[in-house]
Amino acid sequence: MQISRAWLDRISAAKKRANDEQLMRQIKRGDRQALGxxxxxxxxxxxxxxxxxxxxxxxxxxxxxxxxxITVLDNAQQFHEDRLFAPWFFRIAHNRCKNEYRFMNYRNHxxxxxxxxxxxxxxxxxxxxxxxxxxxxxxxxxxxxxxxxSMFLLRFEEHLTLKDIAKILNLPxxxxxxxxxxxxxxxxxxxxxxxxxxxxxxxDKNM
Amino acid sequence: MTKTCNSFKxxxxxxxxxxxxxxxxxxxxxxLNVCRECRKYQALYTQITKAVDTPMxxxxxxxxxxxxxxxxxxxxxNKPTDNLxxxxxxxxxxxxxxxQSILLVLSILIIFIYVSRKKPNNDHAMPQRAEYYHTQSxxxxxxxxxxxxxxxxxxxxxxxxxxxxxxxxIAITDM
Numbered sequence: 001m002q003i004s005r006a007w008l009d010r011i012s013a014a015k016k017r018a019n020d021e022q023l024m025r026q027i028k029r030g031d032r033q034a035l036g037x038x039x040x041x042x043x044x045x046x047x048x049x050x051x052x053x054x055x056x057x058x059x060x061x062x063x064x065x066x067x068x069x070i071t072v073l074d075n076a077q078q079f080h081e082d083r084l085f086a087p088w089f090f091r092i093a094h095n096r097c098k099n100e101y102r103f104m105n106y107r108n109h110x111x112x113x114x115x116x117x118x119x120x121x122x123x124x125x126x127x128x129x130x131x132x133x134x135x136x137x138x139x140x141x142x143x144x145x146x147x148x149x150s151m152f153l154l155r156f157e158e159h160l161t162l163k164d165i166a167k168i169l170n171l172p173x174x175x176x177x178x179x180x181x182x183x184x185x186x187x188x189x190x191x192x193x194x195x196x197x198x199x200x201x202x203x204d205k206n207m
Numbered sequence: 208m209t210k211t212c213n214s215f216k217x218x219x220x221x222x223x224x225x226x227x228x229x230x231x232x233x234x235x236x237x238x239l240n241v242c243r244e245c246r247k248y249q250a251l252y253t254q255i256t257k258a259v260d261t262p263m264x265x266x267x268x269x270x271x272x273x274x275x276x277x278x279x280x281x282x283x284x285n286k287p288t289d290n291l292x293x294x295x296x297x298x299x300x301x302x303x304x305x306x307q308s309i310l311l312v313l314s315i316l317i318i319f320i321y322v323s324r325k326k327p328n329n330d331h332a333m334p335q336r337a338e339y340y341h342t343q344s345x346x347x348x349x350x351x352x353x354x355x356x357x358x359x360x361x362x363x364x365x366x367x368x369x370x371x372x373x374x375x376x377i378a379i380t381d382m
Contacts, residue, residue, distance in 0.1 A: 048263040134258040
């Protein structure tokens, strides 16, 4: 009994050390524990991404987390083990967001295009405190198109490479670079009020 | 050639999503030491990336509910006891196309049956010699019993003949 418990613990520890692609291989073979580990690894990341994509709607984000994991399971056999899991996973998430937006547009006649506007004076004043910077940023993100928002979050929140982002969004690398550049400019313009002009700042030494 | 603040700002933008070449990176670093304006420009990016990188925790109960739902879905999808596909997967370690496999096995079986039927008879107990005996035996005078003769008489519809006549008919027919 002791030996078998120790053996199971060793297997469990090995699974926790396994990379995402190895876990997917085990999931394809019917390993439930591997699915649990993968879920623990990705649920918070996915939730954060979806929260920002969906403008902070917690219920919608949680529902989408569930839907996306189900989609991953249903399509697990299509995952090629020689590819990276994260881009494949976030591609599913991105496409799901796109569908959700289409559905929302259909219902609310809302638009997902860029507004090309700065935040209103009132919004800026409301968020003028540094502690509110995050809220202002999230508000600014919601003014971006779905694709640019996704691109920005995948780069700065998920720290994916440009190559992976290009795969997820099905765009050439050059296009990703230029759009990311434009997005940063746009965000900078919208968050100009937060530029710490009155304070002496230290430059980012880790750059 | 000395770079202007605008070109350094461009470098700051680019450094947010791609690695700068060593020469540009060191030039930017030196410039940031002396230019307050560019430091401010970079600071906003630092603020943005820091703000985006903050964790957003899902409610613990919601997280567990979703986990159980997903695991249940997975269990239903895989039902290891009655799912042949799963058994094949466990056996071969890779997904096996079930219907194609069944078709392949059936085709092999049909071909095997066809080939084994066409195969010449190799049974030495019944050689060609046996056929020879059989042919020879046709030419030998056959001994007919009374029962045989009665049957033959019955088969010759309406022709009433005696056993002697019948023998002579048989003798003529055989010759």
